[in-house]
Amino acid sequence: MANLEVKKVTKYFGGLAAIQDIDLDVFDSEIMGLIGPNGAGKTTLFNIISGFYPLTSGNIMFKGEDITGLRADVIAKKGIARTFQLTTLFLRATVFDNVFIGFHMHYRQAGWKALFHIPAVKKEELIIKQKVKELLNITGLTQLKDELAINLPHGYQRILGVCIALSCNPKLLLLDEPLTGMDPTEKLVMVDLIKKIRIRGITIVVVEHDMKAVMRLCDRIIVLNHGKKIAEGLPEEIIHNREVIEAYLGREDGEMDVV
Amino acid sequence: MTNKRLGKVIITILGLIILLLLPLVVKNPYWQHLFIMGLVNSVLGMTFSMIFCCAGMVNLGIGAFFAIGAYASTMLVIMGNWSFWLALPLAVIITGIIALAFGFVSIRNPGVPFVLMTIIFAEIVTQMTGQIQLFGGWGGFIMIPRPDSIGPIEFKTKLPYYYLILSLFLLIVLFLKGIYTSRIGRAWKAISLSPHLAETIGINVYRYRVLAFVIASSAAGLVGSFYAHYSQTIAPASFSGFFSILVQLYPILGGINFYILGPTLGAGIMTFIPEYLRITKEIEPIITGLLLLAIIIFFPGGILGSLINFPHLRLTVISNRLKEIRAWLSIIKSR
Amino acid sequence: MTSELFFQLLINGLLIGMLYVLIVLGLDIIIRVCNILNFAHGHIYTLGAYVYWFAYVSLGLHPLLSLFLTLSLIALFGVVTYLGIFNALQNRFTPYVSFSHRMLYSAMLSVGLMMILARGIILIFGGEERGAHSIFPQLITISNVRLPVEKLIITLVSWLAMAGLFFFIYKTKMGRALRSVSSDREMSAMLGVNTTWISLVGYTLGVIFAGLAGAMVVHVYAVSSEMGSTMIFISFVVMMIGGIGSYKGTILGGIIVGQMMSFGFQFLGGLNYLAIWVLFMMVIIFRPGGLLGEALD
Numbered sequence: 001m002a003n004l005e006v007k008k009v010t011k012y013f014g015g016l017a018a019i020q021d022i023d024l025d026v027f028d029s030e031i032m033g034l035i036g037p038n039g040a041g042k043t044t045l046f047n048i049i050s051g052f053y054p055l056t057s058g059n060i061m062f063k064g065e066d067i068t069g070l071r072a073d074v075i076a077k078k079g080i081a082r083t084f085q086l087t088t089l090f091l092r093a094t095v096f097d098n099v100f101i102g103f104h105m106h107y108r109q110a111g112w113k114a115l116f117h118i119p120a121v122k123k124e125e126l127i128i129k130q131k132v133k134e135l136l137n138i139t140g141l142t143q144l145k146d147e148l149a150i151n152l153p154h155g156y157q158r159i160l161g162v163c164i165a166l167s168c169n170p171k172l173l174l175l176d177e178p179l180t181g182m183d184p185t186e187k188l189v190m191v192d193l194i195k196k197i198r199i200r201g202i203t204i205v206v207v208e209h210d211m212k213a214v215m216r217l218c219d220r221i222i223v224l225n226h227g228k229k230i231a232e233g234l235p236e237e238i239i240h241n242r243e244v245i246e247a248y249l250g251r252e253d254g255e256m257d258v259v
Numbered sequence: 260m261t262n263k264r265l266g267k268v269i270i271t272i273l274g275l276i277i278l279l280l281l282p283l284v285v286k287n288p289y290w291q292h293l294f295i296m297g298l299v300n301s302v303l304g305m306t307f308s309m310i311f312c313c314a315g316m317v318n319l320g321i322g323a324f325f326a327i328g329a330y331a332s333t334m335l336v337i338m339g340n341w342s343f344w345l346a347l348p349l350a351v352i353i354t355g356i357i358a359l360a361f362g363f364v365s366i367r368n369p370g371v372p373f374v375l376m377t378i379i380f381a382e383i384v385t386q387m388t389g390q391i392q393l394f395g396g397w398g399g400f401i402m403i404p405r406p407d408s409i410g411p412i413e414f415k416t417k418l419p420y421y422y423l424i425l426s427l428f429l430l431i432v433l434f435l436k437g438i439y440t441s442r443i444g445r446a447w448k449a450i451s452l453s454p455h456l457a458e459t460i461g462i463n464v465y466r467y468r469v470l471a472f473v474i475a476s477s478a479a480g481l482v483g484s485f486y487a488h489y490s491q492t493i494a495p496a497s498f499s500g501f502f503s504i505l506v507q508l509y510p511i512l513g514g515i516n517f518y519i520l521g522p523t524l525g526a527g528i529m530t531f532i533p534e535y536l537r538i539t540k541e542i543e544p545i546i547t548g549l550l551l552l553a554i555i556i557f558f559p560g561g562i563l564g565s566l567i568n569f570p571h572l573r574l575t576v577i578s579n580r581l582k583e584i585r586a587w588l589s590i591i592k593s594r
Numbered sequence: 595m596t597s598e599l600f601f602q603l604l605i606n607g608l609l610i611g612m613l614y615v616l617i618v619l620g621l622d623i624i625i626r627v628c629n630i631l632n633f634a635h636g637h638i639y640t641l642g643a644y645v646y647w648f649a650y651v652s653l654g655l656h657p658l659l660s661l662f663l664t665l666s667l668i669a670l671f672g673v674v675t676y677l678g679i680f681n682a683l684q685n686r687f688t689p690y691v692s693f694s695h696r697m698l699y700s701a702m703l704s705v706g707l708m709m710i711l712a713r714g715i716i717l718i719f720g721g722e723e724r725g726a727h728s729i730f731p732q733l734i735t736i737s738n739v740r741l742p743v744e745k746l747i748i749t750l751v752s753w754l755a756m757a758g759l760f761f762f763i764y765k766t767k768m769g770r771a772l773r774s775v776s777s778d779r780e781m782s783a784m785l786g787v788n789t790t791w792i793s794l795v796g797y798t799l800g801v802i803f804a805g806l807a808g809a810m811v812v813h814v815y816a817v818s819s820e821m822g823s824t825m826i827f828i829s830f831v832v833m834m835i836g837g838i839g840s841y842k843g844t845i846l847g848g849i850i851v852g853q854m855m856s857f858g859f860q861f862l863g864g865l866n867y868l869a870i871w872v873l874f875m876m877v878i879i880f881r882p883g884g885l886l887g888e889a890l891d
Contacts, residue, residue: 050459076461088459090452101449102460104442121441168460317698364878371631371697371838375830376878382827383871500823504705511702542717548709555703556682583682590791 003028003203004049004080004172009058011044018044019227022058026172031194031204033218033235035211037247040224042207043085046174050082051075062172077106081170083161085177091150095141095160096132098149102167103128132167139163139193155186162193166202173197175206179213191217215239223247282421291417295489297530298428302482304509304522305435309475311510312518313447314468315454316366317374320381321479321506322498328354328480329487329497330388333400336488343406347484354480355473362472366465378503385499399494403487420489427485431478432519438474439518447471501544505529508551514563521563528562598739603856609745609814611852612752613807617825618832618844619759620803625838626776627796630680630700634708636826638801641711642668642808643817644719650812651724661809668805672798679703680797681790708822716819725816748810755806759799760841772796831870835877 004026011018019041026032034042047053049060051072059068067075090098107124136142139159144152149160158178165173175194179187191213198204208214214221214235221238223231225247231238238244282291303321310318332350335341341349365376388394405414412419438444446467449457454464487493510517513525533543558565617639624632645667649660683699763769774782775792783789811817828851836847851870858866 052458071463072458073461073463076459082459088453088456090449090456092452093448101445101457104445105461107442164456164460311698315695317701371625372834374631374697374701375834378827378830379834379871379874386867501709504709507702507705542713544709544713548706548713551706551709552679552703555699555706556679559699590788590794 003063004205005061006045006049007059007061009045009048009060010056011041011048011053012056017227019048019224022224022227022229024222024229024232026203026205029198029201029203030219031198031206031217033214033221034205034207034224035209035214035221035238036224036230039226041227042224043176044227045224046082046176046205046207049075050080050174076168076170079169079171080174081165081168081172082174083158083165083176083178085180087154087157087161089149089157089160089164092148094146094148095136095152096145098160099132099135099163099167100128102164103131103169106167106169135163135166138196139166140189155182155189158182158186159190159193162190162197166197170202172203172205175204175208177207177209179208179210187213211239278425282418288417291421293530293534295417295421295424297527298424299482299486300506300509300526300530301523302428302431302478303506304513304526305431305519306475306479307507308510308515308518308522309435309471309478311515312451313444313471314366314369315451316369316468316472317507318377318472318475319374319503319507320377320379320384321476322503323377323381323384324354324358324476324479325483325486325502326384326388326493326495326498327357328477328483329493330394330400330483331480332484333403333487333493334394336404337400343404343488344409347481350484351477351481354483355477358473358476358480359469362469362476366468366472369468381499381503385495389495395494397495399492399497400487401492403491403493405491406488424482424485424489427481431481435519443467443470505547508547510561511551511554512561514561514565516560517563521561524562599860601739601741603860604853605741605745605749607853607856608849609749609752609852610855611849612749612756613811614828614832614852615845615848616752616755616803616807618829618836618848619756619841620800621829621833622800622838622841622844623772623776623796623803624800627772628676628680628684628700628793629696629779630704630797631697632797632800633701633704633826634675634711635704635801635804635829636824637708637711637715637822638668638671638804639808639825640715640817640819640822641671642805643812643821644715644724644808645805646809647724647812647817648719661806664805664809665802669798669802672801673794675707676794676797679707681793684790684793708826712819712822715822719819721819723816723818725812744813748814751810752807755803756845759803762799768792768795828870831874835874 004024006022006024009022010020022041022045024032034045036042044053048055051067051070051074054069059066061067062075062078062080065078067078067080070078090101093101107128133142133145136145139162141156141159141163144156149157152160158181162173162175162178165175178190178194182190187210194204194206194217206214206217218235220233221231221235222229223238223241223244225243230243230247231241233241281294285291285294303325306321306324307318310316328350331353332343332346335346335349336343339346361376361380365373365380368376388399389397406423408414414420414423439447446457446462449460449462450464450467458464483498486497490497509525509529510522511525512528513521513523515521517524533546554561617635621632621635624630624635642664646660646664649655649663650657653660655663680700680703683696683703761769763772771782771787771792772795774785775787775789775796779789782792808817832844832847832851835851836843836845850873854869854873855866858869862869
């Protein structure tokens, strides 16, 4: 059974269709690329899946369960996490705290028990702190753990964003342009991280413009243009797909430099 | 234990000792009254601070919940013949329930609508207590009975009242400290830093906001109830008008980011300084208004906030102001 | 109810309603262009009334001159307070500071201003009620109904002012700048709009309308120093009922509330506020965005 099933999802803003009749299935542990020219509707789709926008019609199933119309935090608890195009962090908190809060919200002890600081809560907190340290280690942020998020260089901020998303223990990770604004070294680090994430069994959907990275990372690719799906398939197929090439070359910012 | 930690513990213990011995040392009932009001105002300030810092919302109608607590307790004791000691907790619960109902509806629209609704709600409460005779009308209730004696302690002088409010104060402080360091407190911190991101990681922002609001409002009701039985009169004038506005001054003055110390410091200053300076009722609002403006423009972190950044802040603030004045002049010139 | 009474209440309600509309439109502009919730607005209304009264009654000036003087003074007041008080904050807010934080601090500044203004007005002008005689004490008669000319003229002037405002906002270049800043401040700044100047214009415009309403009121009602507090509260209610983002909603809300005050006072006396609250609660529950407001998200 597919991890994520998007069925005929349509979203209208006023009279304008941002996305129309999108059908896609994402399978367990795969890395799916979501590409298309700017304005094609990719971020809109992410916002709908993660619960920030209501959709106009269609539905979304995750692990067999209908998650259409659920609130963002409910969807997060069900195991879908995401990052944002614009760096979204808890800026005035340390790196450690940024990640800690995510884990913290997903643990078993009920909130009111936390109020009394009983030993069980303390013990759990230690376990969580350990997990945070592990995660920081994997993502290479250990040195920076006490630095304020706002002081990090851009590349690290983006990695932190991914880290925060991972702290909710997701089964599905939606990455919105994780490589934007990074220099080549930083990009390598991020791509590496994404691969590591997949090895842990997390399904990933990536929106990206950097085609080289997309080719390296993704098992399958879906192409959107003007809110509609215009192609789906393996990376090699997609770059030779006529419609896809036209969609990109018809725009100023076509980045099909792999062709 | 680090030096810093040790320092904090010592200061806390010292502070406690001072608070405990205060009314025994200063026997003048006028000053004792000020101490009591200082503690009451501190709690109110903490209420505002909690709603602002944890929920990211502004409550300009705290007077309403203060009043609800006061009136509930008063009516239970006078009309229901309840003992104060039972009326107090029940008044808190009643305030909490009303806060929940109000919060339920209003927190769906945080931001400007919420602020307006708190103001309107405060006005409604004022009007209702004033117009409806059951709630005392504009004259309110007088001769509200003192709390029943516990054992040999009778509430005839200010002393027992002081220790009562001190206990309530400490209780609230402990409770707040506990909750701020818990998971709930962390969720609040996340919400205050970025509600959007908080939602992404599974925090039900709405629910946590309502929680903060209910807790804070209940605390206001608690001291409201105390106040009714302390001053023995309660009328719409006690909590209407500038009351709620004054309350926000305490945490801003003391330091908005210090949930507990800030409001306490601010309330302390605002309770004592006006008396000390013998500012007449005539120009008091002007002074308070100017103070509010000065703090926000020059010392947005409040006293505690500025102390932390002291030398650095002073210079940057002054140089910023100079830049602004220069910009202002250039606008006028360019037109 | 005779038709005469009905029309008198109607005109009355329209007058009151238009006053609310002017004041709340001013408040609305200040919120949207400057991001300031101006609590001092009610007292600026009071200030307008007292200054006009002073000019017309104490100094004996011609009503139009008094009006001009009042509006100029209010405008000056607006400029000085904006540059002196509110502007300090605008530049402090980087894009990282949340909207509610900005609103809070600006609102608190306006609260400080309100406190100073409230007491200041009493100190300068004295605390008693003031009033002025009607300039046009006649009544005109339309099909057996006698209507006070004064009130009709003031209502007309209000409509004209409002029309002028909309012309300015929708048809002039500066009006376009105002709209652009109110919808996206950062973007406007990047496009070269001098947001400080525009905010100044917006704020001054807003307070002028409040002052105008105040000045016009002097001839028909007694003005007191308490008006400000009552007025700001009603303004908020009108804003909530009409919807914050919507000028049309404000007009509708203002007129409705005005009529409710007028007819309500006739039938319910002091409890006419109750009727307004009922309306308010119903709007909050069933249409939280206000009658014509944008859906809040």
